[in-house]
Amino acid sequence: MSNDPGCGGELDADEAVRALLLLMPQLIGRAKRTPPPDELAGTALGPRHLSLLSFLLFDGPMTVNALASRLEVAPTTASLMIADLSRGGVVERHEDPDDRRRRIVSIADASRPAIEGWLGPAAAAWREALQPLSQAERRLVVDTLHAYERAASRQSSPRT
Template sequence: MSMPASGADDGVDATVRELLLLMPRLVGRAKRIPVPEALRSFSLAPRHLSLLACLLFDGPMTVNELAARLEVAPTTVSLLIGDLSRKGILERREDERDRRRRIVALAADHEPAISAWLAPGATAWRRALAPLTPDQRRVFVDTLLAYEAEVDAERD
């Protein structure tokens, strides 16, 4: 794919250049966030982080609720939950309202380490997004989602 000629794009190219410089720095910073000592032996992968973040910020929920939030299949979430439960990071219990359902929660022993690990990123996002209106925040998130979709389409 060829790059458009510079200057003929209402400033889009300048913004693209700025983002191309910014994105590697953001990814690099995210990769350098150290896993807390209490969690290092568990070999946590990026796929675990979203699940842990959902449970940390939204509280205990069912497998289907987690799957909907993470936008993946319930079987995928079940595999992750099984892995993290065996490691003692998550707990599963019966739903008191419906004994057939299982509720997934962070294990109390690991919640402080998970919180210490993920909270700084959440705090930074809150500070960065707070000055924006709800519509501006929606545009920002929608733009990131569109970028993700375009990158995926380019790879296919």
């Protein structure tokens, strides 16, 4: 077994942790070097806004409740996020033709090229990285990243 974590050999838990501790700052740095496009400069975007825009970009228009469910937030929280983006002209809300009480949210046509150019390359890179894996391996990657986020949140939470 090689000590080089990038050569594809097996890693014990400590070697994997070391490799990820080196890799995570690179991933975070890359994300930070990808600023929002100028067209979105006046909009205060947080991580959940990015997730919301990603869902709309890749899955198309959807209801506020559907977005809330995917974002794992309350519908009122999703509505507030949508209102932020709507004020900036980034998203639009339209009446659902099947149920006039519901609103369908979509990316504004004028904002679509900027959002595609901004979020598209990261999606393409993830697709390239995940494509060779089996469905079970992809699930393992996603589940592992979720588990890391939960554990990191517990570690950084103030102790009472």
